[in-house]
Amino acid sequence: MYNQISKTKKAVRQIKQAIPLQTLQRLPAYLSYLRRVLPDKKNVSARTIAAALSLGEIQVRKDLAAVSDKGRPKTGYDTAELIADIEDTLGCTNSKDAVLIGAGKLGTALLSYKGFSEYGLNIVSAFDTDKSKCGTDESGKAVLPMEKLTDFCKRLNIRIGIITVPAAHAQEICDKLVDCGIKAVWNFAPVHLNAPPGVLVKSENMAASLALLSRHLMEPDTSPDKDEE
Amino acid sequence: MYNQISKTKKAVRQIKQAIPLQTLQRLPAYLSYLRRVLPDKKNVSARTIAAALSLGEIQVRKDLAAVSDKGRPKTGYDTAELIADIEDTLGCTNSKDAVLIGAGKLGTALLSYKGFSEYGLNIVSAFDTDKSKCGTDESGKAVLPMEKLTDFCKRLNIRIGIITVPAAHAQEICDKLVDCGIKAVWNFAPVHLNAPPGVLVKSENMAASLALLSRHLMEPDTSPDKDEE
DNA sequence: GGAATATAGATATTCCTTTATCGATATAAT
């Protein structure tokens, strides 16, 4: 099976088996690591990656098998090929435009962060009800008044919305984004958001992370204490 | 079992059964919801919570059973009591001090965020190598030079460190924090961090969230599409 | 060319989480 009927396998993978949720969420970590070591390592094995990221070797191997079939005994994967396969799976190559609502501290921090482009995300513009925040951000991106949101999204066919407004207004903004045709919402406000079927809401739950840290400090017990990501 | 031998049950819960990881991470969402509705609702049922947060009723009931035994048929839980039990489990009551390293955009955003106190987190001070960033932040919190970190942590017995430095320096900062006696690291840099046993590292993996959003946009298929948090 | 070795891939098992089903009980209504 090493390199002969790859087409068949890939087809099967794409048609029948969706990539497991947990695997999907680990892929960016692999990608980041591989990009970093590419200049040095032309080849990598699952074991190497596992050691670098403190993961189980078998788990990594299984994850990689879900996105690529170019692994070869004794040599492992060609790093560049593996990067390409992961990028392909994650859709890093085709740039996805997004709008960001709420030009507060967190909003502007995200707005000026350069790293999202590595995963194909491009924040086109920010919006805020506060006119004093409108204008051109330090990062060179525009902050527009809320009134222009709907027209903007529809004209540019934006499908991703990032919410960085206070919790009290998040649901209302979410509803508005849905009206604008947004299909995926990335929510940084600490509230649950309701959205109609077909619209995915992914909330960044910092409180959940805190719960983990807190428990660790409360239970200085004998546990082996693998780190959680 | 309704209200009679609660002591025994609680003891068993605390001794034998640790709260499942996934449950633990949902608790803050319950807490947030309960606090919001407390003025209106003296009592809540698992079903009510489930509906509000788009979760399964049985799942919520099981989660609540893990932290409280004060639920009663027909009436549900006393809201205030349930809040207290969750707070107790999460350790919201005793304030935990933390230091933050990296006073960039994201760092200062977190520094000035008021919401962490609701979960018992208190960011005492920030640190940065860049002297020009040192001084007193807008939020009233001090940004100190890195040289003072070790002494500061040891004197105040700080156990939580928040990393908001660029990825390239994150591991080195993490090592330093460990030297300072930090026991829990909250990492916002997009790299895996290694830490010795006994030190928990929780990374905020935004790229993983992006992967989810991205997949959703790539596969506009027939899936039922429950939203992910 | 043959043996040793590192590695991928497949299958099976175990574990954790979620979901389903059933029984018990406090409140409300008749």
Place this chain on the structure above:
DNA sequence: ATTATATCGATAAAGGAATATCTATATTCC
């Protein structure tokens, strides 16, 4: 009082993910 009902709690089943085990196969070394 008796019955109905909403809800909790416990047990059981199902699903998904992590881990273990085994097999196959390139590469390397002799």
